[in-house]
Every structure is written in C-alpha cells, then in structure tokens.
Amino acid sequence: MRTLLASAVMLLAAAPVVSLLAASAAGAGPVDVTDAWFRALPGGLPAGGYFTATNTTRSDIAITGAQAAACGMIMLHQSKSGGGMAGMQMVDKVTVPAGGSINFAPGGYHLMCTDPRPEMKPGAKVPVVLTLSNGTGVAVAFAVRDAKGK
Numbered sequence: 001m002r003t004l005l006a007s008a009v010m011l012l013a014a015a016p017v018v019s020l021l022a023a024s025a026a027g028a029g030p031v032d033v034t035d036a037w038f039r040a041l042p043g044g045l046p047a048g049g050y051f052t053a054t055n056t057t058r059s060d061i062a063i064t065g066a067q068a069a070a071c072g073m074i075m076l077h078q079s080k081s082g083g084g085m086a087g088m089q090m091v092d093k094v095t096v097p098a099g100g101s102i103n104f105a106p107g108g109y110h111l112m113c114t115d116p117r118p119e120m121k122p123g124a125k126v127p128v129v130l131t132l133s134n135g136t137g138v139a140v141a142f143a144v145r146d147a148k149g150k
C-alpha cells in the first residue's frame with residue numbers, strides 16, 4: 001500500500017507541465033492556498049497580499065512569482081525588522097517545504113501589488129495566479145480588506 005501510494009505520488013510529480021491558463025483551482029494542486037487577502041490602502045499606495053500556502057507533495061516547491069491584472073506590478077517581498085516601505089526587499093522565490101506550509105503575513109513575506117487598479121477595493125475579490133517552481137500555477141481569489149485588515 002505504501003509503495004502504491006509512493007508510485008501515485010511519483011506519477012503526479014511526473015505529470016505534464018500545466019500552462020498558467022490551465023492553472024489549477026485552489027485546493028486541487030500541489031500547493032493549497034488559503035486565507036488569501038490584500039490590504040488595500042488609499043491614495044494608490046501598494047497593496048500587501050497575504051496567504052497561507054501548504055505543500056501537499058513530498059518535494060519542496062517554491063513560489064517564484066505572481067500575476068494579477070489588478071496590479072500594475074506584483075512582486076514577492078520580504079519585510080525586514082517589522083515593516084515599513086524602507087524595510088522591504090524583493091525575493092526571487094519562497095520555498096514551501098514538502099508536506100509543510102508557509103505564511104505570507106504582515107511583517108514577513110508578502111505580495112507587493114504596486115499601482116493597484118480600481119478593482120482593488122475593500123469588499124471585492126481579485127484573482128491572482130501564483131507561479132510555482134514546478135512549472136504550474138495556482139489560481140487564487142484574494143479578498144480585499146481595508147487598511148485595518150477588515
């Protein structure tokens with residue numbers, strides 16, 4: 001049984017690369033994304049994106065980027081020493097360990113959505129595709145909250 005399961009996992013890992021257009025729905029892919037939200041700020045300021053990513057496979061998978069029509073540009077960022085624009089840096093990738101999860105949260109890793117479009121307003125949902133190191137993407141609907149995170 002154990003061997004069968006391992007074989008199934010191997011087969012899944014060897015599945016053909018899925019294009020971003022066919023990105024898997026949240027909850028169905030190698031990386032599950034939950035509690036996804038943006039903090040929308042007034043005045044065209046960048047919106048921070050937060051979520052929890054869980055790797056359901058036996059191999060490390062990295063989040064390598066994101067695409068979102070609601071953002072002029074969207075990047076992976078990491079806050080240093082508690083936050084503020086000056087305390088952030090771009091990162092190339094964030095590894096989600098095999099069978100583990102990682103939090104994108106205020107003060108740590110986050111998506112940085114610059115030049116947010118009008119649809120980035122509290123109460124709305126905006127689609128994001130997270131790109132993964134295995135060549136697939138995860139489509140996630142991010143809830144938009146206000147500056148207080150509500």
Ligand SMILES: [Cu+2]
Nearest residue numbers: 077088111112
């Ligand atoms: Cu940032």
